[in-house]
Amino acid sequence: MEKKITVLPGDGIGPEVVTAAVEVLGAIAQKYDHQFHFAYGAIGGVAIDQYQDPLPQNTISLCEESDAILLGAVGGPKWDHNPADLRPEKGLLRIRKHFDLFSNLRPVQAIPSMLKSSPLKEDIVKDVDLLIVRELTGGLYFGERHRTENEALDSLTYTREEIERIVDNAFTLARLRRKKLTSVDKANVLDTSRLWRDIVDEKKAQYPDVEVEHSLVDSTAMKLITAPAEYDVIVTENMFGDILSDEASVITGSLGVLPSASMRADNFGLYEPVHGSAPEIAGKGIANPAATILSAAMMLQYSFGLLEEAKAIEDAVAAVYEKGFFTGDMAPKGVEALSTNDWTEKVLHEIEPAY
């Protein structure tokens, strides 16, 4: 298979973790006889510095010519006081909208060797294996807004089409898993939520093998802590998804390992770690590249349909943890932490012992 991948390292530790993931993709290409062509572009703070634009046109063009995007992270204190349109995360919001990446997938899975670092008790999180499907191009994020000195307005709108496609996507994903779908809304208050709930109910008939439940966003925020193992697939709108997926990301203690995908209907997608740009450790060579490497695995799975190759990466990462190799963020007391490079080499070695 031959594929073009646009790489957007971004800010902070972005370049370091992206380099690691590109190496892993290279090893996969060699082992399984694929050709991955990497082209690099600017996004976020570095793009503001260079082009006065967090998502310059040449980056958009690069992405348009490619089959998938691998992103590091954007943002940092340097740009925190920029006007809204010149902030790093604006690049992220614009790329999502430009490429119609409406479905954000965030799997959270308990990893046995890491349960000690979970803030939750082990018996509550040990069986966690959930997937949050967040609508990513609608709702409050992209509604009309308006502000004066004395009042402000943000509009939360959803159309039937916007809801139908994300709900279909979630049903389809639930089918490939444990066939349980939790649709999250605030239907006791919002009209958008009532439309959302009705559409989920209409869709049920098309997926009779999937068990569906509705859950209010406030009680979901509770249950993600008290009984997270009961969830399989959670689908929700953009803002609720932002909050709940960040909440879910810390329960198993493995935030540094969590990947994400933001997909379009034709399987074009953007892949990035859940964690941020961690400016405080940038450039030190100690960042954990696992989340970005696993995001690359999601790319292979979702955009390229390379299931075996994706699994090879996941297995390699799991094996490295099993063998007791960790970067500094996760190393248990008394265990020496590996650098980003050294840890990545362990992963490469699992994929191909010749490394």
Next chain:
Amino acid sequence: MEKKITVLPGDGIGPEVVTAAVEVLGAIAQKYDHQFHFAYGAIGGVAIDQYQDPLPQNTISLCEESDAILLGAVGGPKWDHNPADLRPEKGLLRIRKHFDLFSNLRPVQAIPSMLKSSPLKEDIVKDVDLLIVRELTGGLYFGERHRTENEALDSLTYTREEIERIVDNAFTLARLRRKKLTSVDKANVLDTSRLWRDIVDEKKAQYPDVEVEHSLVDSTAMKLITAPAEYDVIVTENMFGDILSDEASVITGSLGVLPSASMRADNFGLYEPVHGSAPEIAGKGIANPAATILSAAMMLQYSFGLLEEAKAIEDAVAAVYEKGFFTGDMAPKGVEALSTNDWTEKVLHEIEPAY
């Protein structure tokens, strides 16, 4: 002191827990020589059944003539499929708006004897002592909305006045505590949040003794789990407050004990437990009345300024737990659970040994 209290028992376990709290208020009145007059009204499901209205006019009139409101809980499966205007929680939303109860206070404090039932590890929650101040009469809850078969809209609006009064309220409360205020918003996306953040920054000068930080709602949802003890007072808008306060309510394992207050500028307020109507155990006499009893203590403190009396209730509840008396929801394995009545008698006995 002579005060009129409107009691709205509501649905499910509401009547049982409210009865307990009224008894405790009676004991306080006797001990400290006050006169509390209780008048009962209907709200929620019972009001729908009796008046086809979740907040009938006679209930509103009762409340208008009183100094504070004590509420049990509303809702239950019986009314789940009613049209939006005939649902029990609509009574709650309307009473908040009618009485301009713009400030919802939800304290969450770790109770040593209950840390075992927390889903979080003990060292993370043992020092938790936070107060969430939620704006309760604005935002998405009360904006214009609109729905057709194919699209829906909810508007999120805030005026300067709405933000200023809740922010002032939060600063004032922070001053009475550890003087740390966390303002939560989504200023990297929403115009309402940017207005909110600007107003918090403007207000700072008036409260130089209070340390202020801004925190995005998504990262707050994480930190409430990873480092909840770092918060003192959290102030946020209506929908974020709904989600975060429910999330916070489960971290210490003491949901059954959490009180809340919904206040107007002149100290008129509505007091209710954080938990819901728990229809599955209604009528069995086993509900935990602690949250409602502690809500009554908040009434004494915030609406009546009776600090000593409020503390007497809090101390009594703490003493009963210290002595190892629990209702079924909290009784450790091997410890016999007390009924609602028996547990309430223990509290009454702490207040006045003659009971």
